[in-house]
Each structure stands twice: as C-alpha cells, then as structure tokens.
Amino acid sequence: MTRARILIVGGGFAGVECARRLERALSPQRARIALVAPFSYQLYMPLLPQVASGVLTPQSVAVSLRRGLRHTRVIPGGSIGVDTDAKVCVIRKITDEIIDERYDYLVLAPGSVTRTFDIPGLSEHALGMKTLAEAAYLRDHVIAQLDLADAATDPAERASRLRFIVVGGGYAGTETAACLQRITVAAARRYPRLDARLIKWHIVDVAPKLMPELGDKLGSDALRILRDRGIEVSLGVSVARVEPEQVTLTDGRTLPCRTLVWTAGVTASPLLATLGAETVRGRLSVTSRLTVPGADGVFALGDAAAVPDLDKGEGAVCPPTAQHAQRQGRTAADNVAASLRGTALRSYVHKDLGLVVDLGGRDAVSRPLGLQLTGMPAQAVARGYHLMALRTNVAKVRTVTNWLLNAAAGDDYVRTGFQSRRPATLRDFEYTDAYLTRDQVRARTRSAAGGA
Structure with a gap:
C-alpha cells in the first residue's frame, strides 16, 4: 500500500494540533506526515506580554515540537510558495536552501504577520x-x-x-x-x-x-x-x-x-498569495470542512483561513484566536484521515469558551x-x-x-x-520579504517537472 504524503505548513496551534491528531488516527505505514516550521518550538503567543515584562522566561512559552510528536518529520524552515496544480510546496530551510516538497494532502496553517499601513516612519x-x-x-x-x-x-x-x-x-x-x-x-x-x-x-x-x-x-x-x-x-x-x-x-x-x-492587528501570511485562490480580507476562503475550493487535497485553517462560523451564521467567520486554531487543527486532521479512508468529512462547529x-x-x-x-x-x-x-x-x-x-x-x-x-x-523579525510570487513558484515547479 502506498503511503499518503501529508504536509502541514506551520508549527503554531493549528498545525501542531493537526499533526498530533493525525499521528493518533493514521499509522506510519498508512501516511508520512511532515511539518514545516521555522523554529523548533510551538509559541504560546497569549503569554508573550509576560515574557516582554520578564514575568515569564522565554522557555515557558516556547513548547518543544519534539514533545508529543512521535513520527512526524519536522522540516526546519518556512514555506515560501505553493503550486496546487503540481501539488508541490516550495520550502526555504533555515540554511536558506530551497527545496520542493511534494504532497498528496496539504494542511495550510502558516499563521499571520503583523498588519502595517503606509505611515511615514x-x-x-x-x-x-x-x-x-x-x-x-x-x-x-x-x-x-x-x-x-x-x-x-x-x-x-x-x-x-x-x-x-x-x-x-x-x-x-x-x-x-x-x-x-x-x-x-x-x-x-x-x-x-x-x-x-x-x-x-x-x-x-x-x-x-x-x-x-x-x-x-x-x-x-x-x-x-x-x-x-x-x-x-x-x-x-x-x-x-x-x-x-x-x-x-x-x-x-x-x-x-x-x-x-x-x-494594530494581523494579516494572513504572504504565502497565501502564491496559491491564486479566493480570499476573504486576505484569508483563504474555505468551506466549513476546511477545504480550499478548487485545490485538490488542500485544507486551510487558523489565521490563514476564513472559516465559516456556523454558530453565528449570516456569513460570519471565526476570529483568528488560539482557541479556534486548536479546535480547527483537530477537525482538519479528522477530515484528512476521512479523505484517505473515503468517508464523509465533517464541518467545523464550536462553542465559545x-x-x-x-x-x-x-x-x-x-x-x-x-x-x-x-x-x-x-x-x-x-x-x-x-x-x-x-x-x-x-x-x-x-x-x-x-x-x-x-x-x-x-x-x-x-x-x-x-x-x-x-x-x-x-x-x-517576521521575514515578510522571503516569499516567492505565484509566477515564480509556477515557473520553478514547471522547470522541475520538465527536468524530470
């Protein structure tokens, strides 16, 4: 049996929770799970002000990715482009080496970056x-x-x-x-x-x-x-x-x-622009099952996705909070596993804590x-x-x-x-100028395909 290649982009709340749940749902013989993350830790962002004030040490809010992940391959770097047609994710490793990672299922949870405006200085x-x-x-x-x-x-x-x-x-x-x-x-x-x-x-x-x-x-x-x-x-x-x-x-x-x-707020990762998919205020437009319309095998969640808030209805989307990201990570994992098994996917529904x-x-x-x-x-x-x-x-x-x-x-x-x-x-600090354009991604993957 061919093992499915599952690639998760992002080591935050959504990505790590998705990887942990996938490890419980799928054996290593059924799927090869890889996680792309620039750092070796999951950052608990709600406590950053206490790090800045010295109440907490940095290690308190930097939770090692190696704890709790048993057979997920961690790729140290960041995704700088995605070609959904070729099913290739372009990754810049922390050494600046650029590699192409192929996938069967892609879970996009790259988080967000600080939103800025054109203010002098x-x-x-x-x-x-x-x-x-x-x-x-x-x-x-x-x-x-x-x-x-x-x-x-x-x-x-x-x-x-x-x-x-x-x-x-x-x-x-x-x-x-x-x-x-x-x-x-x-x-x-x-x-x-x-x-x-x-x-x-x-x-x-x-x-x-x-x-x-x-x-x-x-x-x-x-x-x-x-x-x-x-x-x-x-x-x-x-x-x-x-x-x-x-x-x-x-x-x-x-x-x-x-x-x-x-x-003054955040905006979705620049990575999303390389997909050429529909967005809602910069976040990927997804279904309630966290799938990206028109992109086979691609799921998106957390800060990167405009996930419908079925609890509120009327076109509302879930806010980009840790509470939602963790829960969406579990739903995405369940739906990736369901896709592999050929069973029905479930919608993301939550109750606010x-x-x-x-x-x-x-x-x-x-x-x-x-x-x-x-x-x-x-x-x-x-x-x-x-x-x-x-x-x-x-x-x-x-x-x-x-x-x-x-x-x-x-x-x-x-x-x-x-x-x-x-x-x-x-x-x-946020490496916002590290991403490729959509045309650069497509040119790279087409060149690689031609060489092969």
Whole structure:
C-alpha cells in the first residue's frame, strides 16, 4: 500500500494540533506526515506580554515540537510558495536552501504577520510583539530606555525615553501596555534619578472602544483599570508619523517618544498569495470542512483561513484566536484521515469558551462561558485557562514556577544584550520579504517537472 504524503505548513496551534491528531488516527505505514516550521518550538503567543515584562522566561512559552510528536518529520524552515496544480510546496530551510516538497494532502496553517499601513516612519521605527524574538527585544529596549533616561542630563531626552506608545487596543496591545507599565513603574524605585510619575504609557487605537469583543461592561472595566493605573488611552485616534524621537497622532498631537509598539492587528501570511485562490480580507476562503475550493487535497485553517462560523451564521467567520486554531487543527486532521479512508468529512462547529485578559498583577477581566469577572477571580480564570492551553506538563510547571517566583521575589530589570545589535524592524523579525510570487513558484515547479 502506498503511503499518503501529508504536509502541514506551520508549527503554531493549528498545525501542531493537526499533526498530533493525525499521528493518533493514521499509522506510519498508512501516511508520512511532515511539518514545516521555522523554529523548533510551538509559541504560546497569549503569554508573550509576560515574557516582554520578564514575568515569564522565554522557555515557558516556547513548547518543544519534539514533545508529543512521535513520527512526524519536522522540516526546519518556512514555506515560501505553493503550486496546487503540481501539488508541490516550495520550502526555504533555515540554511536558506530551497527545496520542493511534494504532497498528496496539504494542511495550510502558516499563521499571520503583523498588519502595517503606509505611515511615514512606521516600518523604520516601530517595534512588533508577535514573535519570541520581538518580545525579548522589546524587554531589552524598554529597560534600556530606563537606563538611558536615568543617565540623561537633558530633560527633553528623558521625557522622550520615558514615554511608551502602544498602537492597538486589542488583546495583544492592551496586555503588552498593562504588563510593561507595571514593571517600569516598579523599576523606577531602583533608579535614583527617575520619578515613576514621569513614566508615560499610552494606548492608541482607531476603534471607538477598547477590546470590543469583551462587551460594553468588561470593556469599560478594563478601560477604568488602565486609566486608574495611569495608562493613557486614546480611542478614535491613529498614528500619522513616526520619527526617531517623537510620534505624531492623527488628532494633531506630537508626543516625545522613542518607543512605539505596533500591535494594530494581523494579516494572513504572504504565502497565501502564491496559491491564486479566493480570499476573504486576505484569508483563504474555505468551506466549513476546511477545504480550499478548487485545490485538490488542500485544507486551510487558523489565521490563514476564513472559516465559516456556523454558530453565528449570516456569513460570519471565526476570529483568528488560539482557541479556534486548536479546535480547527483537530477537525482538519479528522477530515484528512476521512479523505484517505473515503468517508464523509465533517464541518467545523464550536462553542465559545469565553475570553480572558491578563492586565498584570492582580488586574484582569475575564468572561468564561458568559460569566463576567474582574480582579482576582478573573486573574485566576485567566491563568487557569493559560495553563490548560499549554500543551506539555514541562511548560505548565515552568510557567507556574515563574509566576510563583515573580510573586515572591518581584521583578528584575536586567538587559540581556543578546539582541542589542539586531535589526528591530517588523520585516526583519517576521521575514515578510522571503516569499516567492505565484509566477515564480509556477515557473520553478514547471522547470522541475520538465527536468524530470
């Protein structure tokens, strides 16, 4: 019996969950499973703000791909193009070697990249918060601003170094600002020439509400908590220009600032453009069974796919969250196995478990199964959810240990310096310029076919 070649692109929630379930459903004699991932870990992104603030170590949120995957071949690299007619995926390995990987079934879960706009100075000066490297870099950068502000003799320089602007009032931006504001204010006690009142954190979002997914009450509660802690929140406002030492907002204000963190949403991986398939706001249009129409043997899920939300109906699609990605991974695996066996595929249907937002310390807002919570009860739910979602016991133990250590011993304000000379642009950290065009992919696969 010929073994089916199953290729999974992406080592995030959706891709890893799909691989794990396929290993249980199909024997190695029935299928050869390969997973393409640029890093040797699955990143638990919801806890990145706690890495940036130093509450958690990077290892706590970087779960090894080798734990839980028994016979899946892991290809260290990223897919840079797909030819669905030839059933070939073009992969750039971490050595920059480019290879062609043939497949019978392709599961696309390449995730997303930070969404940017044509704002002067944004690409040159903004910092991201989507990768582990960006979180580590941001921590070093923020502490460096405190060090430099303490040593500064010019009041204008000190003011610009002590103002931090976070663009994006969603979960990532709000949690990043909340966690880092808490640590910088606490750190001021260790600096003889810094006054905590001089440290300014500012959330900017073009939307009229902060985290509208929370609903009016919890959204208002979160806004009140942030403002009570001294975090300025400007809604209905965006960034007009970013310069090395100041940021201009669309309402005309020019603020001294040397740190702008950009978390204003995500867009699907540039890989999807190489397929030439129909998209919905940049995400692949898929059926409720996660299949890509017109592409034989191709499934798409997670941030890469506009998966119909059958629970809401009326053309709604599932939001790009970890909760959906994990569940879609299981559904995709079941449907790939069903395709091999010639049985019926099932639709993706879900029940929302709720939302959690950790604002650092004892501050949080949560809505588990519709119940609205704030304060310590919300914090307990938020941390319980994160522990449940972490895939391995090792990661759970590391995370709990870090939380306990931080609660007992407090924060440290150490710059590692490991990335002090690395480029800090979104493009450098997220490799958005590494992809081929659709024509380049087709020319490559046609040339390879002709040579064969």
